[in-house]
Amino acid sequence: MGVKSPLALLFLATLAGYSVAQTIVATTPPFVAQLYVPNIPRPRHMLLDLAGDILVTSNTQSRVTAIRETNNGNGTVTVTTRVIVDGAGLGLNHGIAFYGGFLYASNPTTVFRWPYTPGSFQLINQNTRQTVIQGIPSVQGHTTRTLAFDRQGRLYVAIGTQTNATPSPHRSRILRFNNLGNQFLPIPFGNGEVFAHGCRNTVGLGFNANDVLFGVDMGADMLQRPDVGAIWGDNPGDDMLYLPTDTSDFLTAGLYQFKVLECKV
């Protein structure tokens, strides 16, 4: 099968929805979108590995799928997929990261890892799985645990609120774990350093080319204003966060300095 499709289209297709039957996404020229990979239910985070394969988690299938694009040399590409982590029973639902020869993935309470060679494109032996972080609070509320590593190998784990808009202990935070290589595993969640708090539900974390960390924070739902009624549909209070990683005062420095989206009403 040959499809015309640059990698960027996967991103659009992923944003678009959860099943093949659904319309992909409305686009405004010159942007176009087409179905790129049809068989990953509720795709969540994607990672481009060092060999150029895309690794993607699913919100409903506890697995990691690798996507490989081969150039056909005639203006089309062939896209093949392979399950590389079969996390049956683990409840993997969102987070994915790679560092130091290991692939990491998360469920609501736990971060796991497997030895991984970028580009290997084959099922990883489940016996090699290690539990890295355990005991993440998961009663109710947001269930995704976004993962990211900085260049020093520090692991960031985001955990959203228990409710829509009220504070809850140990939630709405990004924790950071240092020196993973020097610790006994699994590491209790409580051992993490509170890197940032007040982040309602940071489902996206990523470093830019200059190693600056940004987060995408999902704002509260069901916001109302007496004069205009519901305001969250067209005006989600979602923020892009600038998250400085190399200052000692994480709790006060920088959070919400860089707001891209705000309520416009």
Ligand SMILES: *[C@@H]1O[C@H](CO)[C@@H](O)[C@H](O)[C@H]1NC(C)=O
């Ligand atoms: C391009 O090459 C692929 C792989 O050989 C083939 O399946 C496909 O039909 C070709 N498409 C066109 C438009 O030539």
